[in-house]
Amino acid sequence: MTSEKLLAILRLQTTKNVGDIMAKRLISATGNVEQIFKEKPQNLAKINGIGSTVIQHLFDTENFKRAEEELNYIQKSKVKFSYFLDNDYPENLKHCIDAPILLFYDGNINLNTNKILSIVGTRNITSYGRDFCNQLIEDLTPYNSIIVSGFAYGVDICAHKAAIKQNLQTIAVFAHGLDSVYPKTHKKHIHEVKNNGGIITEFWHNETPQRENFLKRNRIVAGISRGTIIIESAKKGGSLVTADIANSYNRDVFALAGRTTDIYSEGCNNLIKNNQAHLLSSAEDVVKMFNWDLSKASTPKQKELFVTLTETEQKLYDYLLQNGKQHLDLIALECQIPVYQLSSILVQMELKDVVKPLPGKLFEV
Known part of the structure; x- marks a missing residue:
């Protein structure tokens, strides 16, 4: 992409009162993004939704300066970008009327899939x-x-x-x-x-x-x-x-x-x-x-239920399976096991991957 075209895109992107829908309307009406800023104001005014205020913002010199600064940064830092009319623009986004006219990205993105x-x-x-x-x-x-x-x-x-x-x-x-x-x-x-x-x-x-x-x-x-x-x-x-x-x-x-x-x-x-x-x-x-x-399709993984549990561990497992996550003190009370013993038993059950500790002294299967 030429510097002139990218500068025009940036100018359009930063123009006040011009969202992505209006930006695309301007590009479509003028033929290309560079032509917008070469067009006579009276011609732009004929485009549906483009009033004098928008035209004034389009040719704002401050917008031009900001766009130049961002262009310099993009070129200096070698920022990757994608214009909505480019082939590498995300396909699904192309079908969204208000999708951004310009995207910046970093990394190793490959969107060549519908999944x-x-x-x-x-x-x-x-x-x-x-x-x-x-x-x-x-x-x-x-x-x-x-x-x-x-x-x-x-x-x-x-x-x-x-x-x-x-x-x-x-x-x-x-x-x-x-x-x-x-x-x-x-x-x-x-x-x-x-x-x-x-x-x-x-x-x-x-x-x-x-x-x-x-x-x-x-x-x-x-x-x-x-x-x-x-x-x-x-x-x-x-x-x-x-x-x-x-x-x-x-x-x-x-x-x-x-x-x-x-x-x-x-x-x-x-x-x-x-x-x-x-x-x-x-x-x-x-x-x-x-x-x-x-x-x-992946075969759903099932928890191995054939681990060896002691009689007390089985009792705790059945209780949690029936009642869902429970507080340590309530488990001790309901299962009639002293807390000091219960804590040790639950640790062993955690190691066997049959219970899981949660914040706040809660446990669940």
Whole structure:
């Protein structure tokens, strides 16, 4: 791409009151992006939706200076980018009317597949959500799925880490420029994400994570993938916005159901109840929906139940199996085992991989 063309794209991208839909309208009407800034204002004014205010902003000298500075940075730092009319622009995003006209990326991204899935959800992921997310991605491994998420706390980072563990490509969509990492605590995962996929953003290199940027980021997460999976969400949350956007793009949405009493299952349950998402119980639901080659479906792993348990261990196992996660003190009371003995027994059961300790002295099968 010539410097003149990239400069014109950047000028258009930074023009106030010109979003991606209007930008594409201008490009279509004038023939190419460079011609926009060569066209006479009276001709631009004939384009539907283009008023005098927009025209004034288009030729703002400050916009030109900012675009030149970003162009210099891109060329100096050899930033990779993709224009929405280029062949390497994400295919799924091309069909979204409000997709960014320009994307920046870093890493080893290869989108030459239709098996792209976005996985999002609450920042306050529970053990239920974490276990499901890890198992889901493990079961999707034979299909070489690409896992997309927003690099946030909770479900997002869980999905990225699970994909990396299974050696799947994963893509982090940033709500800021490539020069920063948010949240900062996730900086330690950047290297692995780049090696196993990469980062995509529409924001210039020094753009900070503003509140409105996260909503804009969500449309890329929803639009770049074949389907969007919601793993746990409260009644309100950003992942529900992503689900709405995915639905508006006529993409399939899946949601993990949970107990009606669980606060972080309420959003997912509502999506399913209102026919805004398919009920998701396993990777097989996704595979069947998209008609992927079922012969490659992974055989679900079953916990080995034939480990040797003592009579007391069997009693504890049966109790937790029937009652779900329970507090240490309640287990001791219900099973009539002193706490000092119970702690030691539970450690042995943990080593046998039949119980799992949780924060707050809770245990579950």
